[in-house]
Amino acid sequence: MSDTNTSACVDLRSDTVTKPTPAMRQAMLTADVGDDVWGEDPTVRLLEQTLATRAGMAAGLFMPSGTQSNLVALLTHCGRGDEYIVGQQAHTYKYEGGGAAALGGIQPQPLPMTEFGGLDLAEVEAAIKPDDCHFARSRLLCLENTVHGKVLPLDYLAQARNLATATGLQLHLDGARVFNAAVASGCQVQDITRHFDTVSICLSKGLGAPVGSVLLGPAEFIEQARRWRKVCGGGMRQSGLLAAAGLHALEHHVERLADDHRRAKTLAQRLADAGYTLEQPQTNILFVSVAGLNRERLALWLEKYHIKADCLGRDSIRLVTHLDIDDAGLARAIEAFETFMSEA
Numbered sequence: 001m002s003d004t005n006t007s008a009c010v011d012l013r014s015d016t017v018t019k020p021t022p023a024m025r026q027a028m029l030t031a032d033v034g035d036d037v038w039g040e041d042p043t044v045r046l047l048e049q050t051l052a053t054r055a056g057m058a059a060g061l062f063m064p065s066g067t068q069s070n071l072v073a074l075l076t077h078c079g080r081g082d083e084y085i086v087g088q089q090a091h092t093y094k095y096e097g098g099g100a101a102a103l104g105g106i107q108p109q110p111l112p113m114t115e116f117g118g119l120d121l122a123e124v125e126a127a128i129k130p131d132d133c134h135f136a137r138s139r140l141l142c143l144e145n146t147v148h149g150k151v152l153p154l155d156y157l158a159q160a161r162n163l164a165t166a167t168g169l170q171l172h173l174d175g176a177r178v179f180n181a182a183v184a185s186g187c188q189v190q191d192i193t194r195h196f197d198t199v200s201i202c203l204s205k206g207l208g209a210p211v212g213s214v215l216l217g218p219a220e221f222i223e224q225a226r227r228w229r230k231v232c233g234g235g236m237r238q239s240g241l242l243a244a245a246g247l248h249a250l251e252h253h254v255e256r257l258a259d260d261h262r263r264a265k266t267l268a269q270r271l272a273d274a275g276y277t278l279e280q281p282q283t284n285i286l287f288v289s290v291a292g293l294n295r296e297r298l299a300l301w302l303e304k305y306h307i308k309a310d311c312l313g314r315d316s317i318r319l320v321t322h323l324d325i326d327d328a329g330l331a332r333a334i335e336a337f338e339t340f341m342s343e344a
């Protein structure tokens with residue numbers, strides 16, 4: 001085994017673990033700030049406008065997390081006794097603490113997800129409730145892109161838009177990693193977001209900002225969302241410090257997502273060659289099957305190489321490449337997985 005004790009940890013658990021770069025910290029340090037609850041933080045306003053423009057939306061609202069951004073979207077789209085149609089494994093259904101139901105009286109209508117991560121649109125249509133007092137009112141369809149690292153096809157998005165328009169559903173995108181989707185597809189983020197009424201985008205995943213998500217949509221919607229943001233715990237004050245990190249990320253960390261995708265492909269290829277079972281990734285996330293693997297032993301093995309991976313928490317091992325994993329770190333991860341297979 002190579003000398004790994006002196007090298008920094010390679011953390012493959014998530015792209016949320018990235019730390020702000022020196023240049024990003026510098027941008028934060030010099031940010032012009034004001035009280036954003038009074039609408040007076042110029043850097044927050046610039047971030048909201050910049051992202052809205054890039055997504056082809058009228059307005060944006062800066063929030064501390066993607067969870068709050070999605071929750072505020074749901075609360076703004078739906079009232080008590082309304083429902084949203086959503087994937088069974090979608091973040092907005094499964095991983096947000098049941099917030100829409102707990103805080104909004106909004107009923108989820110989960111549906112199984114297809115192979116590519118979307119919902120079968122015929123099933124969506126069949127799930128829309130008639131206007132009858134027995135039923136919740138079907139208001140909203142929620143999609144996610146990327147979804148578990150997969151990119152929803154653009155023609156599928158167009159079909160979803162057509163269905164939403166024809167049936168009067170609103171259409172929300174949990175676009176936590178929508179920039180990964182755009183970079184992987186070689187399109188502008190707008191080519192994806194234009195199909196949606198509202199979109200939530202995370203700055204703290206692959207884009208590498210420490211904190212922050214932005215909800216985007218029509219101006220009137222965003223004004224209502226501002227009220228719900230207050231209800232959900234409030235706005236932040238001189239949050240231009242954080243918005244500056246987001247602006248820096250939009251300028252410097254979007255195109256480089258292609259590097260994360262390339263490294264994920266390399267990692268997947270080398271792991272497959274070493275005998276692991278996995279699908280080739282489309283973006284920066286890959287899932288390794290645990291069938292036949294001694295997970296506890298693998299976890300300990302990776303620890304020796306200072307590799308962090310979530311070996312025990314899920315039904316497969318999720319590996320995520322990001323800003324803080326360079327080619328040397330990737331090589332060490334590959335070595336650790338390869339030697340585990342050959343020596344363990």
Ligand SMILES: *Cc1c(COP(=O)(O)O)cnc(C)c1O
Pocket residue numbers: 064065066067068070091092144146174176177202204205213
């Ligand atoms: C991370 C994530 C969120 C929520 O973002 P947080 O900032 O962690 O609350 C929402 N949706 C998806 C798909 C995510 O990956």
